[in-house]
Amino acid sequence: MHGPDAEMSRLDFERWRARNPRNRAAYAEMEQLSRLSQRLGETALGRAHLEQRRHPSFLVGPGARIAFATLVVALLAGAAALPLLRGGATAPVIAAGPLATGLGEIRSFRLADGTRVILDTDSAIEQEFTTQARVVRLVRGRARFDVVHDAGRPFMVEAAGRAIFDRGTLFDVALGRKGVRVSLLRGAVEIRNRASPGSDVAPVARLVPGQVFADAPAAGAAQVSAAPGGADQWVRYMLSYDGASLADVVADANRYADRKISLGEPELATVRVTGRFRATPTENLAALLAAALNLRVERTAHGEIVLHKR
Template identity: 30%
Template sequence: MNSSNKVVPLHTSNSIDDEASLWLVRLDNGSLSRQAKKDFKAWLAVDKRHLVALKAMADVWNDMDEVLSMITDEGSSENISLWPILTPVFKPLMLAASVSFLAVLLWLTVPEGVQKNSYATVIGQQLDTTFADGSIIHLNTNTVIETEFSKDKRIIKLIQGEALFDVAHDPNRPFIVYAGDRLVQAIGTKFVVHIKSENIQVTVTDGKVKMSKVATDTPLSDIKELNNTIAQADDVFIVKGEKVIANNNQTPILTHIKTENLQRELSWLDGKLIFDNETLFDVIEEINRYLDITIVLKDPSLHALRMSGRFDLGDSEALIEAIELSFNIQSQRIDSNKILLTKKIKT
C-alpha cells in the first residue's frame, strides 16, 4: 500500500499502543532495513506488553501468532505487507491517507529487488493508488489485485473485479496485467480490465495494448514480456476506443466504442453510473455490483424493459424510486440483504 519506504519515527512519550501502531505502519512499507529489524526485535524484547499490544491490533487475522513467531525468528528474512485499517486504532491514519479498503495481511518471501503487494476494495468502494514508477491504478468496487514489481518487469494480477491502469512509460520494464487466462501488456497506454463471471473485458482509453492467452494460475514470476513484433493465435492488438471480450477457448471479439459510450463505461471513476436505453436486467446487474444488498427482478417480463438515467454510486433508493415511477413497479424488502421488484398489482 505505501509506495515509499519512509520510516515513521518513534517517540518515547507515546504509549505502548501508539508505539505498536507506529511499528505496524513501518511494517506496512513492505520491507525493513537490517537496522530497523534489529530495532523492532529489541522493542519486542523490552516489555512483554509490546507483543500483547501488537497482537491486539492485529487479532483480526487468524494466523497472527504464526506471523509474529516468524518475524521474531533471528533467521527470518520475510517482507511484510500490512494494510493498517484496524479501526478505531488506525482511523486517523486512514483519514490522513484518504484510503478506504479491505484489510489484508500478506506474508511475502520474495527475492531481493522484487516488491510484492496486494490491494482490495469492498463492495461500493473505489481506490486510487500511485506507484513509485508513476503508474496509477484505479480499483473499482469489489476488486482484488496483486502486484510484483522488479527491475525487469511490472506485473499486476487482477484476481477479481475491475481496474483502470494508467501506465507510466518505461521501455526497460514492461507493464503486464494478468487476468484469468489472458495477459494484457501495455504499449504506453491507459486501459481497463474487467473480470466478469463469463468473460474478461479489456477497454483501451488511450494508446495500445496487446492481449495474449496464457495458462490459468501461472505464477507471476513465470510471466515473461510479450513479443509485440509477432502475433500468435488468439493474440489481439487493441487501440484507443476499442474493446475486446475474451471467453475461454473462444476467439476474442473486438468492437469499436463510441466516445459517449466510453464515457458511460468509465463513469464509475466519477462516482456515477450512467445508463442509456439499456435493459432493466442489465441495469440491475450493474447496480448490484456497488450495493451491499441485492435487487431482484422477480418477473422475467420485466427484464427487457428499457431504462436511461444517471445515478450516484450506492444510491439504491433513487434507482428503485426511478424504476417504480417509470414502469409501475413496486419494491419489497425481503430481508436486510434483498429487495424484490415486482409488477404493481392493479386494484
C-alpha cells in the first residue's frame, strides 16, 4: 500500500481494514516493522550483512540458492508488470486553469494546493481557488481526487448540480448518462444539492470508505450502496461490473477508442454483465464480451465492431 500501484487496491484494502479491529492492528504492526527494517542497513550488523552479500560466497548452500531463485522470480515478475504500469496514469504535473484529457488518455495532475487529480479518458475540470475555498468543477467524464487537507479552505467538487464536500479524502466523481456517481476510497465526503461552501443545507448523503453514491440507481437499488470490487481500477484502464447492462458496458468502452462497439439487436442492451475487463484495445474487449455472453463479433467495412446474437 506504499508502492506505486497502491491505488489499484485502495478500495479493497480500506474495506478489509475497516472490517475488523484486528485487521487494523495487524496492518499497523506491519507498517512499524517495515519502517524498522528500512533502518537495519544503518546498524553495524546490517552493514556487516550487506558486506557479506557482496561476495560470491552468498550462493553457497541450498537455502541461499532458494533465496536467489526467489529473487530472480520476483525480478522477472516485476519486469512483466512494467507494461501494465506504463499503461496507467502518467506522473503528475503541476497545473492550473482548465484541465482535460483526450480520447483514450488517462493523466495525472497536481493542483496548486498539492491535491492530486487523475482524469479519465475524455474528461475535463475547471478550477477556482480563492483564499476562502477551493472549488473544482467536473465538466465531463470522471476524475479521482486525492485531496490535501486545509481546514481554512474547504475543498469542493461541483458536478451536475451536486456538491461533494471533502473531509481529507480520496474519492472518484463521474458524470454519466444517469447523472453523478461518487465513490469513496478513503476519508469522508458529504454530498449536497447546492454548491456553496458555507451552505447549511443538509447533506443528501454521507459516505464512508467502500461506499458509492448514485444519482439514479438501478431499479430496487439504494442511492448509497457498497462499491463493487475493482471499481477503483479505472486508473489502470480496467472496467469492473457487477450486474451492469451490456449497453452501459459498451458505452463505457466506447469512451476510450475511435473504433466503437455497437449492439446488433436492441434486446442485447439489457443483458447483464459481471466481470473485469481492460477497456483497450476495443477489439479485445469485444471478443471477451462475445465469448462470455455467447455472442458473435462482426466487423463492418467502416471499422465498426458489432455484437450480434448467435
